Amino acid sequence: MEWTGARYADAPTIEQRIRIAAPPERVWDLVSDIQLYPRFSTELQTVEWLDEGGPGIGARFVGRNEHPSFGKWETTSYVVSYQPQRTFAWAVSDPATPSASWRFTLEPREDGTELSQWMQMGPGPSGLSLAITRMPEKEQKIVFVRLRELENAILTNLEAIKNLAEA
Numbered sequence: 001m002e003w004t005g006a007r008y009a010d011a012p013t014i015e016q017r018i019r020i021a022a023p024p025e026r027v028w029d030l031v032s033d034i035q036l037y038p039r040f041s042t043e044l045q046t047v048e049w050l051d052e053g054g055p056g057i058g059a060r061f062v063g064r065n066e067h068p069s070f071g072k073w074e075t076t077s078y079v080v081s082y083q084p085q086r087t088f089a090w091a092v093s094d095p096a097t098p099s100a101s102w103r104f105t106l107e108p109r110e111d112g113t114e115l116s117q118w119m120q121m122g123p124g125p126s127g128l129s130l131a132i133t134r135m136p137e138k139e140q141k142i143v144f145v146r147l148r149e150l151e152n153a154i155l156t157n158l159e160a161i162k163n164l165a166e167a
Contacts, residue, residue, distance in 0.1 A: 009123070104120045
């Protein structure tokens, strides 16, 4: 992926895919379990549902994060797409103008499942936009570095889900 020159206002995106030798039902059980995400992440520390009954469109969950450059913070996410064994997506902070959006998509394949994870920065403000406001001349570098971190996190997520699903 090439992000040279990406600006936050452009709402840059990342998407990675992986083939998993397991049926969509098994992959879905892992993808839809938000409690699993902190196991794979150096940034996301804890996640918990705020609404009884867990996932479904409109359901909310809180994530607590920590990053060497950004410190500690908490966000509330809103489920914006929930199609069992197909799509699980959420918007961070504000569903109308999220600070980030995330999505898992499952595609059945003859040999198992193709799983993709996608994320988009913005368009709403985030901790990253605070750094950009302080150093506007470094915006492209700030965005590039953050996208690289998120790409690595997504690849780690997908590989971990694959390993669990195929075990």
